[in-house]
Structures are given as structure tokens and as C-alpha cells.
Amino acid sequence: MMGKAKVPAWSGAVTLQPGCLVFSGAVGTTELHAHAAMQVMVVTAGEVQLRDGHGQRRSTRMALIPSRALHAIHGPEATAVFMYCDPDSPLACGLRARIVGEDQDHVDGWIAAAQSSPPVRQEARQRLTGDQDPYAWLADPRAGLSCHPAVRRAMDHTQRLLGGPVRLQDLAVVVGLSASRLGHLFAEELGLPFPVYLRWARLRRAMELVQEGTSLTKAAHGAGFADSSHLTRVFHEMFGLAPSTVLRSIRWAAPESDGRLA
Structure with missing residues (x-):
């Protein structure tokens, strides 16, 4: 009798930056969820499957997921960097302008927005080539706008x-x-x-x-x-996860930059 298939587990490092939370490591599985952050996803090995709230599924190596967009993640044998940009950060303001209308709720729109976004493409290049200053593009004053x-x-x-x-x-x-x-x-x-x-x-x-x-x-x-x-x-x-599940498998990492995410 065959046993249950092993559910991919999350493991890696979490960094709390001013204005941004960053996860880097092995990707597991989540249930449908919707966060307040603007999420940048860059896959560094394998592919991650995204599912939107309409049931559409796509495998991709890059996505820009808007605030409050219902989605689930499945990443067997994949590693990635997930950047959760606080909704009030200048970076999130700039990224939010890149995805509007119906694209906000559909996985195809998230992938297209990432592929057409110079900041996300730059992040992908830096992560894949091992750049020593992976947050350099976030210092660009054009990255976002100030709130009211x-x-x-x-x-x-x-x-x-x-x-x-x-x-x-x-x-x-x-x-x-x-x-x-x-x-x-x-x-x-x-x-x-x-x-x-x-x-x-x-x-x-x-x-x-x-x-x-x-x-x-x-x-x-x-x-x-x-x-x-x-x-x-x-x-x-x-x-889309219980905090106890995450705390068992992640480690806290020191910030890699000098606070330019704020």
C-alpha cells in the first residue's frame, strides 16, 4: 500500500527589513490566502505553481502579486525569494501602479506584471547571479511614490x-x-x-x-x-500557513542593507 505523498515543506531564512519582509529558501505549499503586502516572487531554482482565486494555475519563475489578491502557492523542489513589501512603502506604491484592473485578480496578470517590471527583472538578475548588493535597485528614488x-x-x-x-x-x-x-x-x-x-x-x-x-x-x-x-x-x-509551521523551519537573518527599503 502506498503511503501519502510528502507535502513540500518551507525552509529558509526570513529577514525583516524596514518596509519589507524577505523570505529566501525552499518553497512549500500554502492554502488560499490574501496578504496586505505587494509580493515580489523570484524563483531561483525549479518552478513555483501559482493558483488564483478563480482556480487558474500557472507555473512560473517570476510574479508580482498585488495586495489582497487571493492566491495559493505550491513549489515542489523549488527555491525562491519572496519579498513582501509593506503596503505603505514607496516601493509598494510604485509596484502597485504596474498592475491594475482585472489583472489584479488573475495569475496571468501577476506574471505579466513581473515580466514587464524593470525592478522585478533586476531583482531576478541579481538573485540568479549572486550579486553582492541584492537590494541596490530599491534605492532608486523612482521606485515609488510618497503617501498622502x-x-x-x-x-x-x-x-x-x-x-x-x-x-x-x-x-x-x-x-x-x-x-x-x-x-x-x-x-x-x-x-x-x-x-x-x-x-x-x-x-x-x-x-x-x-x-x-x-x-x-x-x-x-x-x-x-x-x-x-x-x-x-x-x-x-x-x-496561508500556521505560524507554528513556519517557526519550526525558518531562521531569522540579519538585514542585508542599510534600511533603504523604507
Whole structure:
């Protein structure tokens, strides 16, 4: 009797950069998920299969996956670099402009956007040739655009409040706008509603705490989640995996650049 086929496991290094989270290593399998980040995928060996929310599947070595795009990943015997660019980073703003309309929801659009994007192609060349400065292209001032000043102030204030409640109404008072206007600006500038941005910001903070050696439970509370179960649900929503699965197989790596991703 044949046993179950082995499910490809994730293993590799995770780097928390200002403005970007980077995974580099062996690619496993995820369930359907949608994160708040703009994801750049560059496969360095083999091919990765992407599935969109419409059930379309494609094998590729390069993709640009937009914020909130429903997708799943399967990468048997593949290695890759995944760059999750924070939705408020200049880089994400620039990449978001490269994929619009219906292409945002379809795997063919993600692949085409990557192939036509000079920054993604440059990243692929540097990764495949072992360039010693793999983030050099991110220093290009043309890589992205600045967010609306009110949105930037609201995000800066949010970072100081992540350990507790964060309400859009309170942020609106701080920046001198109505809550409805500030919510509209978040959707317009970042391409996602404020609650989604907030969940991503909390998730980032929790990962920073875990990297520093904090337990998952304490990291959840430190990032403003109700408990570790709440953190697990959001992590699964954003990455299609349980955090415990990832923590067993990844190592934390030191940043490779001087913060130019911000």
C-alpha cells in the first residue's frame, strides 16, 4: 500500500527589513490566502505553481502579486525569494501602479506584471547571479511614490499604538480629518481598507517580537492581538500557513542593507 505523498515543506531564512519582509529558501505549499503586502516572487531554482482565486494555475519563475489578491502557492523542489513589501512603502506604491484592473485578480496578470517590471527583472538578475548588493535597485528614488501626508501621519501614529486598541476615529482626530475621509484616503493611497492595513501592521510587530525571542503568546499581546489564536488566524489569512509551521523551519537573518527599503 502506498503511503501519502510528502507535502513540500518551507525552509529558509526570513529577514525583516524596514518596509519589507524577505523570505529566501525552499518553497512549500500554502492554502488560499490574501496578504496586505505587494509580493515580489523570484524563483531561483525549479518552478513555483501559482493558483488564483478563480482556480487558474500557472507555473512560473517570476510574479508580482498585488495586495489582497487571493492566491495559493505550491513549489515542489523549488527555491525562491519572496519579498513582501509593506503596503505603505514607496516601493509598494510604485509596484502597485504596474498592475491594475482585472489583472489584479488573475495569475496571468501577476506574471505579466513581473515580466514587464524593470525592478522585478533586476531583482531576478541579481538573485540568479549572486550579486553582492541584492537590494541596490530599491534605492532608486523612482521606485515609488510618497503617501498622502495625512495617511503617513496616521500610519506613524498607528505604529506607536500597536500594543493596544487602534481606532480610525482616533487617528482621524490626530490628523485633523473626518474618519470617513481618512478611511477613503487609506483605500485610495494603499489600495486596501484601514482594518486590513492594521492587521498587517500588527502581524509585522508580532514577527519583530518573535525574532527578538518573545514567545508567540507574548508577541500576540505585544502586537495588540486578543490572544495567540487571534494571531494564528490573521497569520493564516495573510500567508496561508500556521505560524507554528513556519517557526519550526525558518531562521531569522540579519538585514542585508542599510534600511533603504523604507
